[in-house]
Amino acid sequence: MAQTAKRIGICVFSGTGNTLKCAKALEAALTERGISVKLHEIADGTETASERDLVICYPIYGFNMPRVMKPFCRNLTGGGNVWFLKTSGEPLRLNDNSSAEMIRILQKKGYAIKGEFHYIMPYNIVFRHTDALASLMLETAEKRISDAAKRIADGEETSIAAPLSAKLVSALCRVEHWFYPRNGRLFRVDPKKCVRCLKCVKNCPTKNITFEDGRFRFGKNCIGCVRCSFNCQTDAIKIGMIDFMRVNGPYDFTRDPGSARLGRYCKKSYERYFADKRD
DSSP, X not given: OOOOOOEEEEEEOOSSSHHHXXXXXXXXXXXXXXXXXXXEEOSSSOOOOOOSEEEEEEEOBTTBOOTTHHHHHHHXXXXXXXXXXXEESSOOGGGTTTTHHHHHHHHHTTOEEEEEEEEEOOOSBSSOOOHHHHHXXXXXXXXXXXXXXXXXXXXXXXXXXXXXXXXXXXXXXXXHHHHHHHHHTTEEEOTTTOOOOOHHHHHOTTOXXXXXXXXXXXXXXXXXXXXXXXXOTTOOEEEGGGGGGBOOSOOOTTSOGGGOOOOSTTHHHHHXXXXXXXX
């Protein structure tokens, strides 16, 4: 009897596209290994996936998962194997506990947690990385994702362990799940800059932005992905109390990664990451 081809679902939430780039790289690497892959994009967490083996991909927000990941995990049924692929702007061990809430939910549903992979991608909030450094981040992630695909294809299990410092920080920063819906109502559009393209309305994953009677309205479902402000072509959207951290405009990932230079911020951690000497 012929053996059934292995099938894996890649479930990805991506705020401004960085995590989606990594998920698609993983999709390509698994496909090259003869694995049938279905990519599911998550928006507001009401989506689901039917595959038994899953790779759940998400960006880290404040040392935690985005709020939509919790309802998504609750919607999953059937049990199976789960790996996590996560991205963040800095290679700190304080990010190691970001999957904890999802792990608890999925284990109760009978899923086996097989491991996780963490890649560094450029910030879409806090401050702007250089384009050359963004290119280096993507190049590094894509190279390592090939190894991750082999591990996933082989069903390899790796431990997920977080230091106490990561557990404490993620617990404290989980207040962001309360903060973002409230801060989202403070978003404003500068009418002098806005060209009424309505991309912010169309692309908001939680449908939190509406345009009625010539006015933009921001509801209570903001998750802090900043897709609206980051992608605004005229930088017309102010993001409430965290506007001082706003980053606007896409990165140019075609720049020469060899010309990337590190700044002072987390310099040693970045050096260890790019040298593949992560601790």
